[in-house]
Amino acid sequence: MDLLAELRRRKVLAIIRTDDPDRALECIHTLVEAGITALEVSLTTPGGVEAIAKARSTYDPSILIGAGTVITPSQADEVAAAGAGFAVTPAITRGAHRSVELGLPLLCGALTPTEVVAALDLGATAVKIFPAKVYGPSYFRELRAPLPDAPLIAVGGVDAESAPEYLAAGALAVGVASPLLGNAATGGPQSELATRAKSFLTAVTPPTP
Structure with a gap:
């Protein structure tokens, strides 16, 4: 599966940070049923690796399930063994290096042009611009001027209102955490999620002509 093409097509990457692995699985189920089929389970979730393994065994390969906040090499090893389809890092971490060594597709966190180039040189599949809200959608236009082919994902403070602005500015997808999960991450209503x-x-689906 071409991860970049799939993220570009699906446009929304749900970032799941919850207070326990069962809640993470509950949120994954709700999101998949609602139509969001690219999901990242952050390792800040207690039992996050367990949740990834269970989710991967539950859903067919068309549901993209990755691991977020991969900091250390051992975390990269664990999520790869759990069946994660990709790893996401907040920066160019040792876990990012290990993910590349393992052949695990990497969405590597960066902010500055130097970091973007370094992430791509490392072998990242795409670069997660984080925190995106610090500079907003216009920053993506500026980045794409010297780096027109860099695959960029906007993460950090992206909500339903700003998501289409980031896409229009050159992001191939948006990663969304609390504006999407809300209080479902701590036991709030799944219906609201x-x-x-x-x-x-x-918001991210173009209107039908």
Whole structure:
């Protein structure tokens, strides 16, 4: 599967940070049912590796399930063994290096042009611009002037209103955490999570001519 093409097509990468692995699985189920099928389980979630393994065994390969906040080489090893389809890092971490060594597709965190180039030179599949909200959508236009072919994902403070602006500015997808998960991450209503998911999908879907 071409991860870049799939992220470009799906446009929304749900970032799941919850207070336990069962809640993470519950949120994954709600999001998949609502139509968001690219998901990242952050390792800040207690039992995150376990949740990734269970989710991967539950859903067919068309559901993209990756691991987020991969900091250390051992974490990269663990998520690869759990069946994660990709690794996401907040920066050019040792876990990022190990992911590349393992052949695990990497969405590597960066912010400055120097970091973007370093992430791509490392072998990242795409670069996660984080935190995106610090400079906003216009920053993506500026980055793409000298780096027109750099595959960029906007993460950090992206909500349903700003998501289409980042896409229009050159992001291939947006990664969304708390504006999507809300209080579902700590036991809030899954029905409200489903509503937010549909709002995000509507926001990033071009109107039919």
